[in-house]
Amino acid sequence: MINLTINNIPLSVEEGTTVLDAARQLNLRIPTLCYHEDLCIAGNCRVCVVEQVGMRNLLASCATPVRENMQILTNSMKVRQARKNIIELLLSEHNSDCTKCYKNGNCELQTMANEYRTGNHIYTDLIPLKHNKVDVSSPSIMKDDSKCIRCQRCVRTCAELQGVNALAVAHKGHEMKISSFYDKPMHEVVCTNCGQCINRCPTGALVERNYIEEVWNAIYDPTKHVAVQTAPAVRVALGEELGFEVGERVTGKMVAALRRLGFNSVLDTDFTADLTIMEEGTELLTRLKKALVDKDQSVTLPMTTSCSPGWIKFIEHTYPNLLPNVSTCKSPQQMFGALVKTYYAQKKNINPKDIVSVSIMPCTAKKFEAQRPEMRDSGYQDVDYVLTTRELAIMIKQAGIEFLKLEDEKFDRFMGDSTGAAVIFGATGGVMEAALRTAYELVTGREVPFENLNITPVRGMEGVREASVTIANVLPEWSFLEGVELKCAIAHGLANAHKLMAAVESGDANYHFIEVMACPGGCLGGGGQPIPTSPEIRNKRAKAIYAEDEGLPMRKSHENPEVTQIYEEFLGHPLGHKSHELLHTHYRARKRY
Amino acid sequence: METKQLSRVDLIFKPEGKEIELLKKKLNEDGDDFILELIDSGLKGRGGAGFLTGLKWKLAREAKADQKYVICNADEGEPGTFKDREILERVPRKVFTGMALCGHIVGATKGYIYLRAEYKYLAPKLKKCMADLNDEFKKIGLEFTLDIRYGSGAYVCGEETALIESMEGKRGEPRNKPPFPVTEGYLNKPTVVNNVETFVNTMIISEIGFKEYKKLGTDHSRGMKLFSISGDAVKEGIFELELGMSLADFVEEFGDGDTKAVQVGGASGFCVPRKKFKETIIGFEGIPTGGSMKIFNSSRSMYNVLHNYLDFFQEESCGQCTPCRVGCQQLLLGIEAVKRRERPSSYLDELMKLADTMKISAKCGLGQSVGNAFVSIIENFREEIVY
Structure with a gap:
């Protein structure tokens, strides 16, 4: 332990602690700008300077480790003068x-x-x-x-x-x-x-890039039917912008607010998250069958997820040769967009040209994704506007809605129902867990062998995680999978994805299925989520996501009755002709520069 | 305070020849002894900052690591300094064996010279010299190899941690300190970075002994120093002088009889007006210099001098820290505004406070020393700035 004083208050802290963190232990806040918990120390803004008694120069408290007998002043005349000057300079x-x-x-x-x-x-x-x-x-x-x-x-x-x-x-x-x-x-x-x-x-x-005005204009346009979908991670973070504590779930209030804003249909991306599991799970099993039974050399494994548009653009630029590994499934947002202007339009008897499809996402990459030329399978741009969690909060404030006091409401029927498996799409490891819950049961007829369906090995905030599930006592039609150890890996944050894909490319990694989410923590830490962000905040949001999952009556995607219904009424079966047309896509190699 | 009469010395450019012999001798001696001698000699870094060389080597020797490095800082970028170029042209073997000696003492097997981009024309000759020496080191049983790296023209890369970043192929930006290079330097390994002239001095000490060396200079400024003399001087060029003389003696010898001020230590140094020549000692107890001595006579406008320096700094700041990046721009725009009567002369007081803030809060020596020239010129030539 190192002994020092800060503003004449003695304290002892662990060796290696910075002066900034030591001051925090005394509940003393030193202002910072370039400092961020998620990042390495830069020490370049200099607003966190403090005085060490006896030294001519001030110290950047974020970058200076404590030393024995240091006497630190955080608010001396010298510090204040310099700090004020520095703020003025900025x-x-x-x-x-x-x-x-x-x-x-x-x-x-x-x-x-x-x-x-x-x-x-x-x-x-x-x-x-x-x-x-x-x-x-x-x-x-x-x-x-x-x-x-x-x-x-x-x-x-x-x-x-x-x-x-x-x-x-x-x-x-x-x-x-x-x-x-x-x-x-x-x-x-x-x-x-x-x-x-x-x-x-x-x-x-x-x-x-905000599209708030465009969305208001659509809402005000009486000739338009504005349908909104909301991603799983939005409901565990929106509250932060509107007066709730971090980690508070506001699903019901969010639905109520969306209705009050004037959206004509308030729907749930979670529905297509469940659908994604059906499609992607089937795709994985098909690939496995082709590889293991048919010995088809053209089949590419491991298969990676494709829900995260940041990840998609990353792999297009960085590992274009691995694009065949990526699942052809569109992201839940885009599946939803394609269905809202086809299936939903038919069911509700609305001309799809009059539908304005809006999505609320924890993500900025989804704005780009919605504008990709590939994403027009309904005959129109499938998703017209993408708003972030932050933009939705702005709209709610603009409309004068007292969010804290709203009564909980439920999503509309048809494409509003979902399961816990869909909710956990918002956290790193969630797509993997949801896929395993369904695939395992499909193949064996039994639930995944984890207590209360919680596949804890795939959860957590470790940058790259591995898990494996041995498939035993399979149903007759899946006999080729008997005894197979399904090897999975999960990465969140693209730097981690980079590491994982480098291992895949070099042949060092031997996985069947890989989940990648571009953002740290998964979508709950997405680029469209409330600011600030930190490991602690992301952990709280993750907790909320898993709590939401546990609280839902249905927790496996294949149990979603609306999913069964859409296959019966419209799509046929997973990977069927209609699915291919509307729910799957292709990728393109992009250059690094 | 102890002062010395101005006197010429001739140690640095003495013909080469004995280096390998000296090095060989040191290989058989206890390294700790040489470190004590080096500390006792009082040798301080010749780049300008003046850190005790023996102590630097001691810290690097004590650092535990599988690999250590020696780097010779030949980025000589301080305006008005050109003595390292001369050393590298005339006595490169002394520099390189000094590096090898350092390598032997601290336990480094790899040495790099970081050569200023503008000195690339020296490279063929230096490379030949290094290749010869690499063979000679092997012959005397010293595991040490020399190599060369080039700067790209940024002044800030003379700052040792920016130099290291640049060598690692990154943007030349100073690091946070601690850790210092002696514990975490090049590739995060213990690294000694010394100026060209410093390495030569260590060879001189090992030749003449620390006792003889100590006879030169004053208590705080031991030894001799190369001075790069420019400006309104009757004698321009490089002169090897004992440290500790007064600026008055210096001006007497080199000035043109009409000297108004001397900028000691280049753009990052101090401007001394005539009235302070007598009391100013050139050395660490007075005003230290990396060698740059610029003499201004009465025909010079100190506004132009300061403007020139600030223009230099606003360009050469690496730009990462606020006080230096924005501060330099504000000082420059500030004196322009006062000159143009757009701001009252009292605005200079505001700028003086800013210069003080820069001195104590900038991340590295560059930003911390911008205030030196600014404050010393404003304090002594305020009317030239205003009118």
């Missing part, structure tokens, strides 16, 4: 057009400026002197360099968590900026649209 290169900013009210720099009452702007405004650009090329992400304070959280996110490196530091000195490869527009680079940079940007430099 403000001088920041476009302080706060009232016009999308992040107004949710900006760390604004909060800090407010705290330090830096009203007099002593320094020269640098904004008019710079040639800052606003990049609106991407359907998912907007990048406004005039708001950037060069903390490099986005750069570290893109490199460390995602292994994508779409954002990097360019130039030096007064020209230093965060840029893309050759300063190309965001839609032309390797960006996966995952939005993790947005989740960690302290200002409004990186925000989602």
Whole structure:
């Protein structure tokens, strides 16, 4: 243990603790900007400087480990003067057009400026002197360099968590900026649209492309039938934006709010998550049969999931040779989009051209996905607008809905029913667990051999996880699977996916089925989720997801009666002709640059 | 305070020849003894920061690792410094054997010279010299090989951790310290980074002995130093002088008789006005320098001098930390605004506070030293900035 004093209060902390963390143990908050729990230490914004008695220079508390007998002052005159200057410097290169900013009210720099009452702007405004650009090329992400304070959280996110490196530091000195490869527009680079940079940007430099006005216009248009679907991870995070504690489930209130906003049909992506399991599970079993029984060399294993559009764009850029490994299933959002303008339109007797299909997603990559040219199998753009959890919260606030006081309501029928298996799609390992629950039972006629259906080995926050299930006493038609040990792997965060796929590519990995979600923690940590994010927040959301699963009467996708119904009425059977037409897709190889 | 008369020394450029012999001798001696001698000699780093060389080597020797490195910082980028180029042209063997000696003492088997991009023309000759020495080291039973790496023209890469980042193929940006390179340097292994001239000095100490060496210079500034003299000087060029002389003596010798100020230590150093020449000692007890001595006579505008330095810094800041990246721009725009009467002269006081903040809060030596030139010029030549 190391003994030191902070503001004359003695304490002892473990060796290796930073001054910043030591101060937190005393409930002392030192302001930070470039620091983020998920990322390596940069020590470059310098707002967290503190004084060590006896030293001329101040220390960046985030980057300085404690030493024996240190005497730290976090709020001395010297510290305050320097910190105020530094905040003023940041403000001088920041476009302080706060009232016009999308992040107004949710900006760390604004909060800090407010705290330090830096009203007099002593320094020269640098904004008019710079040639800052606003990049609106991407359907998912907007990048406004005039708001950037060069903390490099986005750069570290893109490199460390995602292994994508779409954002990097360019130039030096007064020209230093965060840029893309050759300063190309965001839609032309390797960006996966995952939005993790947005989740960690302290200002409004990186925000989602928002489609709030477009959705309002659709709602106000009397000729349109606006159908909305909501992803599983939204219901465990939306509350954070609207006054609830982290980890509070607000499914019923969310449904009620969507009705009050004026959506004509309030439906659930969870329905197509269940459908995904039917399709993807069948696809896996088919691939296994072809490989194990027919010895078909053209079959590619391991098969990977395809729900995460950030992951899809990543593999298209980074491992195009492994695209045959990816399941041909569309993501639940896109399956839903294709069905809402076909099956649902027929059932409800609405002309599909009058349907505006909106989805609420924890994700920014889904905005890109919805606009892919492949996603028009209904004859129209299958999903018209994608809103993030944050955008939905903005709409609820704009409509003056007192969210806290809403009575719980239920989703509409037809494509509103779902199971616990669908809910857990929102957490890393969830698709795997849902698939195993169904596939195992399909093959053996028995439930998965885990207590209360909870396949705990696939759960957790470890970056790459492995699990295996031995299939025994199978039903006669699946005899080829008797005794097979089904090997699975799970990765979340693209840097982890990178590692896993490198092992697959080199032949070091011997799996049958791989689940990848682009974002840390899975969709619950998605780029469209409430800000801030941290390991603790993601853990709480995961807990909520698994609680939602446990609380539902049906917990296996194949038990969803609406799923049975849609196969009877419309699709025929999994991987059937109609499914292929509407629920499956193909991918394209993309270049790295 | 102890001062020395200005006196010329001739140790650094003495003809080469004895290096391998000296090195061989050291191989058979106790490394700890040499470290004590090195510490006792009082030799401080010749790049400008002035860290005790013996202590640096001691820390690296004590660090436990399977691999250690020695790096020679030949990124000589401080405006007005050109002495390392001369050393590398004339006595490269002294530099390289100094590195090998360091390798032997600290337990490093690999040495790199990080050569300033503009000095690439020296590379063929240096490579030949290194190849010869690599063979000679092998012959005397020393496991140490030399190699070369090139800078890409960024001033900040003279800062040792930025230099290391650059060598690792990354953006040349300073790291957080601690950890220091002696424990986690190149490829996160213990690394000694010393200036070209420092390595030569260690060879001189091993030749003449620390006692003889200590006779040169003052208590706080032992030995001699190469000075790169430029500006309004009657004698320009490189001069090897004993440390500890007064600036008055220096100006007497090198100035053109009309000297108004001397910038000691380059853009990151201090500007000393005539009235302070007598009391200013050139050395670590007074104003240290990596070698750059720029003499200004009365025809020079100190506004232009400062403007030039700030323009340099706003370009050469790596840009990662706020005080340096934005601070440099604000200082430059600030003096321009005062000059143009867009701001009152009292704005200079605001900028002085900013310079102080930069000194104590910037991440590395670059940002911390921008305030040196700024404060010393504003304090002494305020009217030239305003009018």
